[in-house]
Amino acid sequence: MSKAEGKAGELKSELVANRRFFHKYPETGWFTFFTTAAIAKKLKEYGYTLKLGREIVKPEAREGLGSQEALHSALERAKKLLPEEEHSLLDVMEDGLTGVVAEIDTTREGPLLAFRFDIDGVDVTESKEETHRPFKEGFRADIDGITHACGHDGHITIGLALAKIISENIQDFKGKFRFIFQTGEEGARGAVGMEPTGIVKGVDYLLGGHIGFQAKKTGGIICGTNKLLATSKFDVTFTGKSAHAAGAPQEGANALLAAAEAAIQMHSITRHADGVTRINVGVLRAGEGRNVIAPNAYMACETRGETTELNDFMRNKCVDIVEGVAKIHGVSYEVKGTGGTAGGDSSKAITDLYAKVSRESPYIKNDLIVEELDFGACEDFAHFMSAVQKAGGQSGYLMIGTELAAGHHNKSFDFNEECLVTGVDIFLRSAYELNGR
């Protein structure tokens, strides 16, 4: 019988309380100042050594940073929420170097086992309907326009509880533990910004996961998620020259037509025999007036690929297209990355590990265990996973079952908090398997 037995369940009420706390103060993107501070404070209490700021985020590797206005209002809000004595923490986070990495060493030889939890909310205004539990029970987001509608509040909570239990039972373990609390998962911005600082170097095992998604019932689990797609998010702007559309159209350089052609050409990039690819130009805005040759255009684009190579193939073709249409229409252009991640498959050994501990966990029902699933979407966990696997380590991504009140990113999103216990239990059992003495 695993030494994990019973430990997760004991924390049930703390889990619920913590989740609701983080739910109430959502932040997004690189501006998760208060969230980071709150997590750091707890981890310190649990005895962990912390890294913050430039130690864990490379400023220039960040994409999709957000506006100065958003930065300032996020900082102001954090200052109001935090006691003054903790304001110094904010300085370390500068203009958005958020997230925290915590480590504990058993002092016994053994593997370096890392966990990654994402901590950011989404840009959605949470529901104020009476049927929405967070509203009814008083833990709705304290702000409009941002909310935890993807379940990352639950992920923070699971991660903190896991860190606490491991620390309290450190004598059971060998090797080291590292907890990566990563921001900017939405838009695939965070992992790309953190990975270059070396925070997954030397990691033997990297575990991570998500509540919900295709695991739609409490007691269910998807052990090994595969086909996490690689992706690139980027904005394209074309700058041409305005001219009167009747009086001198030949003097213009038509950015609207450049963008229109680029959009069509991007969508006609050849399919690839090596696997799944995707392209989308989701937004196109161009022009200033009906009778003016449009001098400007903006496109929000993204590519995806079953592998990093496939995504690169798509991304490179898009750049060729932008360059070509600029030549055709005599306009200048800019391609600006706003996010991205590698893709990949869970390591088979970790998938098997999750399956083994799931069969042992009292919170999982055997008939709801799915061994493997093709995700077909993006998660920047894969960016870390890919780095760990390339360096010889093993990594896997699971999904913890829970009923959802509404789909992810919906204003009425909510989940069954039972899944918090399940999450802690599965990760803890895995820790005992990998680093137990």
Place this chain on the structure above:
Amino acid sequence: MSKAEGKAGELKSELVANRRFFHKYPETGWFTFFTTAAIAKKLKEYGYTLKLGREIVKPEAREGLGSQEALHSALERAKKLLPEEEHSLLDVMEDGLTGVVAEIDTTREGPLLAFRFDIDGVDVTESKEETHRPFKEGFRADIDGITHACGHDGHITIGLALAKIISENIQDFKGKFRFIFQTGEEGARGAVGMEPTGIVKGVDYLLGGHIGFQAKKTGGIICGTNKLLATSKFDVTFTGKSAHAAGAPQEGANALLAAAEAAIQMHSITRHADGVTRINVGVLRAGEGRNVIAPNAYMACETRGETTELNDFMRNKCVDIVEGVAKIHGVSYEVKGTGGTAGGDSSKAITDLYAKVSRESPYIKNDLIVEELDFGACEDFAHFMSAVQKAGGQSGYLMIGTELAAGHHNKSFDFNEECLVTGVDIFLRSAYELNGR
């Protein structure tokens, strides 16, 4: 020697005062409530019989009406500017049946001579720089976002003075006079809305013109403007279906790509051997998010043609294109007219008349007389002109020279007020030629 001699010059100071008055209270589009009321009041004083509202505008023939919000704020503003006893006039104008037609009958047999003046401002915020005379001298627009930057304040002024002189000298004339004060020239919206009420039926001569444009010096005149282009302004919307760009792109109907293709196809409509054509998609806005198949798209389009037939050719091709791309992308569409006008050439007889009186006018310098000019742009005067010519009448459009402080529609637009006298003089001499006893 013409009986017109001296009459225009005597009104110089009244002309300047009137122009500055109308300059200060600009209104746009169909919402020129106060301007209409102010013009009507004066015309009544001069002894004219007035027609307003549904008598002169066909509500359902209007295009580009504007939002309810804009309507309400325009009405509120007019109410504040007008004495309460004149508010009843506003009722006649309903939701934007603005403009006014005034008539006076000599009771002597003779031709029906009509003049048309446009009265609307443009959607530009006027300059507040010290170098801008209207600001410096206190007659800048009393509102931001609207100003008389095209010179229509001057046109109103010329029209009113002309009406006054003719009325005061009615014994010099035979036949009838009609003054059409038309709104919505910008965007080519007004004439199309007024013409169906029959206001140019039976007109023998229709005269009109503009200050400035290619007549860039005081003392200059362009007698006959030709190649007034026909035009159609229209908005195209495509409605598709959103879908997740990675998870189920095939479930979407991509309105962004439909619009992109339509834009390119419109610009590749064949040239026409019969004459000048133009096309522009000036604005394109589509999509909701980077990773969502775009469910909607909007395009602001316009076509032009040297003749009404050529413009129709372009317009019809555009509709074919919209229909075709809708089929290709599985989206629905709407094409909604927002303005338009016929095109045409000035009647040779009127051009010759303008040239004759110009040579006689003390305000015109002989070496600055241009007999004919190809305009190559749109003016919805041509919509009335075309109707008059088709019915056997004659019509011509001139340009009165003036220096400009900045180009038409520029925030610093201003003109040399000498041109007001010139304008009155030329039209008055023409009136004596055509309807003098």
Place this chain on the structure above:
Amino acid sequence: MSKAEGKAGELKSELVANRRFFHKYPETGWFTFFTTAAIAKKLKEYGYTLKLGREIVKPEAREGLGSQEALHSALERAKKLLPEEEHSLLDVMEDGLTGVVAEIDTTREGPLLAFRFDIDGVDVTESKEETHRPFKEGFRADIDGITHACGHDGHITIGLALAKIISENIQDFKGKFRFIFQTGEEGARGAVGMEPTGIVKGVDYLLGGHIGFQAKKTGGIICGTNKLLATSKFDVTFTGKSAHAAGAPQEGANALLAAAEAAIQMHSITRHADGVTRINVGVLRAGEGRNVIAPNAYMACETRGETTELNDFMRNKCVDIVEGVAKIHGVSYEVKGTGGTAGGDSSKAITDLYAKVSRESPYIKNDLIVEELDFGACEDFAHFMSAVQKAGGQSGYLMIGTELAAGHHNKSFDFNEECLVTGVDIFLRSAYELNGR
């Protein structure tokens, strides 16, 4: 030990002779008159009941029939090659109802086991280089422009030997055997033309395969081929109206631009989350002269899909596109099918059967057995396979290993004739497994 033991090997020299005979007289498409007659003659000798012509091909279901000239020269050639007394067989084949189905009944109750072999050559001129064995050893194609460069000569040979052995050992079997010798595999034309006559109705097991492809070594085998793609081949023609490109371009209807737009739009059909799709416009020919608006255009197109549904999705989108661009450019259009097939996966039971008998066969090396392979290409065997599977039967497609002198469809294509013995052995062992007593 299987009763099959030794039987295939005994026929080695007959196999080589037969293969070289068929290699020498290649025919293509629906015009395999001589080939059909030669196969039919042998099958009759072996005691089979034959079906030919309209019994096995539905004339109007054929696509890609070929020109009248090609038909006549193929018939003339067949008449020269065939003894006069066999010319009556040609009458049954009319204008290209080629291929033959042979049946033998054990009179003992049991399953209906069918085999399918394809018999047509490809439109390539065979090499005359000294290094090319068929040329050096005197069995090169007797005609230019057609050759067996895909190995179907080998398939005929395997099929005939198998039919001979089964017939000679009929006392070993129960149930019935059916041999389908199908033409027009190239271009995916044959199965679609034959299937509607019901020739696979009631079939319990349908076996088939190919030599070479990804099975590149003698002694190798790929037991179960999956992801046989569905496909549609079709020609699109646009008919517009010519006009002088300078004098009256507006009077033309530009079929070249219609085709150009259709090609681009087809290649930009959305990817599909349910699986692999493909599109290609391989040929585009349009126009008559540099200064003439092009009145005609031709495109050779094909779609593919991992499933029949996915292929239909692509095909339907193409038709929408053709219809839409025709509207845009004012041209008429025709979409004419030239071939196609369903797609699908081998039945797992048949894959397992092939694997089992492979392990027993002395011609197969255990380390060269590949259990399953995704084909990712088209084979109209899948059209029969899909019909059998839908009716509750089982079907599978294997690949028999052989070294190749050059790739399939290359003018220097040749294979190691050892694979003929292997092919007979594997199918014979399967026959004993399924229908042995």
Place this chain on the structure above:
Amino acid sequence: MSKAEGKAGELKSELVANRRFFHKYPETGWFTFFTTAAIAKKLKEYGYTLKLGREIVKPEAREGLGSQEALHSALERAKKLLPEEEHSLLDVMEDGLTGVVAEIDTTREGPLLAFRFDIDGVDVTESKEETHRPFKEGFRADIDGITHACGHDGHITIGLALAKIISENIQDFKGKFRFIFQTGEEGARGAVGMEPTGIVKGVDYLLGGHIGFQAKKTGGIICGTNKLLATSKFDVTFTGKSAHAAGAPQEGANALLAAAEAAIQMHSITRHADGVTRINVGVLRAGEGRNVIAPNAYMACETRGETTELNDFMRNKCVDIVEGVAKIHGVSYEVKGTGGTAGGDSSKAITDLYAKVSRESPYIKNDLIVEELDFGACEDFAHFMSAVQKAGGQSGYLMIGTELAAGHHNKSFDFNEECLVTGVDIFLRSAYELNGR
């Protein structure tokens, strides 16, 4: 009364004979070897000094030269038609330096008056119907595939008669005369190849014209042709990379899609406010097989413009487009000129001269005199005309009226030979006006 009186009429039967002679032996493009030799022989007899070969054609300035096969068969044909003693002339013409320039000097001071006549046939097979006069009366082209269906046989004839009369009456004149017999007018190839040798340098007056076209009645004349369009003819080839459309589409570089996009983009080049422009992609051929990514594409293109500048605008945009789509699709490209000419208007003075002499000519009916006409098409006479005008000389292009049996370039084209006399008369009268003593 002009000294020209009566002179043209006397040559009537010689004109008819000559025209029919040249009609019988048509040649095209740069390969008018026999035609050049026959013209040269006559001019020599008339006493002119001749220039041929490299003196009048710059080899590398030629475009649209034609294949080696066409060259050889044209040379062989010329050798058969010419007596052996004249074969040396062919050597001077090398690989197609055809055409001839002849000069005569009065030795009296005076202007240099030049005439230009075009001498090439078109690539059409002449009718053999009994209703076709050249066939019925035995002077149909002696070859299929080439014929004088544009009337250049008439032009040669007029030019020769004019040269003869001027030479025979040289005492009536002052100054010098130059006759330019130019090949390659079809496809706008000749003038561009000849002009750089300086053959119109120092020319004071350059006269030229055409029979037929918009002058559709005998006795009619169009004195001044304006808006001769500038043009560029060019071929575009794209070279990509073939790949299997299902197996590895990503390995291809799709030249078909590059050409399709280039065609659409060329047709969407913006209209130009300065005047008429034209674009046509008349032919597009791409691809090798239905299931192969197309590795090659060919487009036959032409641009035109009301002025040389406007044509250059179009041509340059086309090159930008080709370069841009090559980048987009990863293909290489070649743009190869095949012809072209400047554009322009006839000099007013020459138009007036033609009008004057037309009113005096007995062959012209006063009511059929058209003073000016916008041609709206291309004629490489304009290339010479433009050079002459730029250097301060004057030049004009007329049209001599004639009924046509069928339109220009039609296989049944024929004209009323009365127009030959008219042509000689008009040019002769002009010569007396300009260079008479």
